Amino acid sequence: MCIPDKNIYKPYLATIENIIDETPDVRTFRLVFQDEAVRDSFSFRSGQFAEYSAFGYGESTFCIASSPTRKGYIECCFRSVGRVTEALRRLEIGDTLGVRGPYGNSFPIEALYGRNLVFVAGGIALPPLRTLIWNCLDQRDKFGEITIVYGARTEDDLVYKHELKEWQERSDVNLVKTVDPGGNSDTWDGRVGFVPTILEEAAPKSDNCVALVCGPPIMIKFTLPVLEKLGFSDENIITTLENRMKCGLGKCGRCNVGNVYVCKDGPVFTAKQVKEMPQEF
Amino acid sequence: MPKTITNQNLQLLIDTLLQAGTRVVGPKRADTMVLYAPLTTGEELDLTELPRRSAKETFFPLCEEILSYEKKDGKTCVTDVDLGKLPETVLIGARPCDSAAPGILDAVFSWDYNDEFYLERRKKTVIVGLACTRGDDACFCTAVGYAPDTKQGSDLFLTPVEGGGFVAEAVTDKGTTLLAKHAGLFQDQAAVSPLPLAQPQLATLDLARIKEWLDHNFESDFWKEIAVRCVGCGACAFICPACHCFDINDEGTEGKGCRRKHWDACGFAKFTNHASGHNPRDVQPQRYRNRIMHKFKYYDDKFGKTLCTGCGRCIRACPVGIDIAAIIEEIGKK
Numbered sequence: 001m002c003i004p005d006k007n008i009y010k011p012y013l014a015t016i017e018n019i020i021d022e023t024p025d026v027r028t029f030r031l032v033f034q035d036e037a038v039r040d041s042f043s044f045r046s047g048q049f050a051e052y053s054a055f056g057y058g059e060s061t062f063c064i065a066s067s068p069t070r071k072g073y074i075e076c077c078f079r080s081v082g083r084v085t086e087a088l089r090r091l092e093i094g095d096t097l098g099v100r101g102p103y104g105n106s107f108p109i110e111a112l113y114g115r116n117l118v119f120v121a122g123g124i125a126l127p128p129l130r131t132l133i134w135n136c137l138d139q140r141d142k143f144g145e146i147t148i149v150y151g152a153r154t155e156d157d158l159v160y161k162h163e164l165k166e167w168q169e170r171s172d173v174n175l176v177k178t179v180d181p182g183g184n185s186d187t188w189d190g191r192v193g194f195v196p197t198i199l200e201e202a203a204p205k206s207d208n209c210v211a212l213v214c215g216p217p218i219m220i221k222f223t224l225p226v227l228e229k230l231g232f233s234d235e236n237i238i239t240t241l242e243n244r245m246k247c248g249l250g251k252c253g254r255c256n257v258g259n260v261y262v263c264k265d266g267p268v269f270t271a272k273q274v275k276e277m278p279q280e281f
Numbered sequence: 282m283p284k285t286i287t288n289q290n291l292q293l294l295i296d297t298l299l300q301a302g303t304r305v306v307g308p309k310r311a312d313t314m315v316l317y318a319p320l321t322t323g324e325e326l327d328l329t330e331l332p333r334r335s336a337k338e339t340f341f342p343l344c345e346e347i348l349s350y351e352k353k354d355g356k357t358c359v360t361d362v363d364l365g366k367l368p369e370t371v372l373i374g375a376r377p378c379d380s381a382a383p384g385i386l387d388a389v390f391s392w393d394y395n396d397e398f399y400l401e402r403r404k405k406t407v408i409v410g411l412a413c414t415r416g417d418d419a420c421f422c423t424a425v426g427y428a429p430d431t432k433q434g435s436d437l438f439l440t441p442v443e444g445g446g447f448v449a450e451a452v453t454d455k456g457t458t459l460l461a462k463h464a465g466l467f468q469d470q471a472a473v474s475p476l477p478l479a480q481p482q483l484a485t486l487d488l489a490r491i492k493e494w495l496d497h498n499f500e501s502d503f504w505k506e507i508a509v510r511c512v513g514c515g516a517c518a519f520i521c522p523a524c525h526c527f528d529i530n531d532e533g534t535e536g537k538g539c540r541r542k543h544w545d546a547c548g549f550a551k552f553t554n555h556a557s558g559h560n561p562r563d564v565q566p567q568r569y570r571n572r573i574m575h576k577f578k579y580y581d582d583k584f585g586k587t588l589c590t591g592c593g594r595c596i597r598a599c600p601v602g603i604d605i606a607a608i609i610e611e612i613g614k615k
Contacts, residue, residue, distance in 0.1 A: 009347045011359065055538070056350075056531050081557065250389075256575075
């Protein structure tokens with residue numbers, strides 16, 4: 001039994017059930033909790049994150065990238081760029097890692113019922129939205145039109161390639177995929193251009209619509225004015241902030257933006273909330 | 282009638298506690314400086330100067346194990362630290378600027394989720410505070426709402442008196458119990474004259490006004506002016522009774538080891554550095570701004586308390602002479 005009772009820093013143990021290489025350096029793990037009681041009781045909402053540990057190396061923070069509608073497992077998606085993520089990458093199917101969470105707030109999915117949704121993501125920032133995309137698609141009749149604008153530097157850098165294909169083939173999803181100029185091969189069947197530009201061209205209607213945006217700071221910076229131009233109010237633009245975290249519990253003191261603690265008050269914020277924060281992210 | 286205790290009996294109290302298996306932490310001379318450390322005899326107690334480091338280690342060690350892990354026959358097992366084994370502790374001779382700190386830190390370690398590592402130590406510790414009669418130029422406890430005779434946080438409070446010895450006042454039930462248990466070491470004495478208290482040079486500050494300026498001046502050239510010489514050594518945070526930021530890291534191999542929680546500091550360049558290389562606090566003035574903001578605004582916003590007891594240690598320790606008291610005094614005049 002490894003259920004944390006008193007020790008809030010103690011992770012659950014999980015087995016890697018499947019590994020998918022999304023890009024040359026981005027990998028998805030499908031994880032199953034080893035303890036049956038945890039497997040049954042672990043619940044989370046789209047938008048929440050967890051601390052994943054490679055024993056001997058430490059912990060790293062990623063969102064829970066799978067949808068809570070898919071029971072029995074969770075997925076995370078990470079790029080190997082540091083000590084912990086390199087160690088995670090060396091793990092194989094059947095190996096054990098630690099998971100603490102879920103932490104943070106979540107997307108207000110109930111408030112999105114009946115609305116049209118535009119998902120805008122760049123690069124490795126699709127996973128935080130992908131949990132919500134599947135959450136919505138798994139209860140498709142509760143939502144209006146669903147548009148997904150997703151881009152990466154190159155075709156290789158697109159994550160969830162198999163799911164992009166699935167979304168492309170669905171008639172109830174409008175997928176607009178793009179790569180930065182120069183990032184496409186001769187067989188590329190998507191658009192070419194930066195995400196904000198392609199979003200402007202796709203011009204989703206802002207009526208009864210909520211935009212959910214996740215991407216590198218530079219993409220966010222250029223995407224918000226486009227959404228504004230398309231008529232989206234700051235309350236109807238929802239994004240996530242990603243800051244370095246350690247505890248995930250509002251104690252270790254590093255993820256704050258002004259007096260807002262991303263691990264507790266976030267990671268999901270409206271553009272209105274983000275604009276009210278000190279510009280320190 | 283006030284209770285008093287002689288210097289000799291205070292040492293005897295420590296010896297008695299030690300014999301009973303209690304851990305006693307108090308100011309102790311180590312080479313050239315006095316530090317709070319576990320005492321092995323009452324004689325080691327040295328109340329002549331303010332310990333160089335704060336007493337926060339008693340509750341929040343510099344580095345502590347939070348779990349261990351082992352991989353055996355392909356199966357990983359995680360084991361908790363047995364907090365039940367933490368010793369009953371008496372922190373003796375804590376200056377008011379140190380005894381007041383746990384009262385501030387309790388908020389962050391117990392809101393929303395309880396950090397049992399901190400809270401168990403708190404529960405198992407009796408704080409015997411000491412009125413401060415030896416301040417220096419860097420002290421400013423009165424300016425942040427405390428005083429050389431603040432009993433806040435102490436369970437039992439000692440006030441030095443003329444001719445040696447102390448008046449002993451129980452402040453909490455824990456203090457009353459300690460006093461009652463060792464009643465034979467205390468005397469009833471009507472006429473005592475306490476030694477004059479330390480008098481901080483910076484006596485008062487308008488903390489509300491300082492916070493108001495901070496509320497509106499996240500962007501200000503002031504931060505560059507004050508922090509341009511900060512070298513990011515982190516000494517101010519490590520030596521501070523109220524700084525509590527920490528990191529979590531593993532020590533050991535993939536097969537066997539432990540996970541540790543240890544002090545960190547917002548002055549360090551990598552404190553907020555993202556894996557991508559992006560750093561929200563990219564330059565030192567942004568980091569120093571966070572230090573001031575956290576102490577005098579953010580913590581107040583969240584918990585209604587200032588994250589500073591005015592001990593002045595960061596002023597004494599700073600290698601480049603950054604003076605937090607002067608900085609907030611200047612902010613108060615803006």
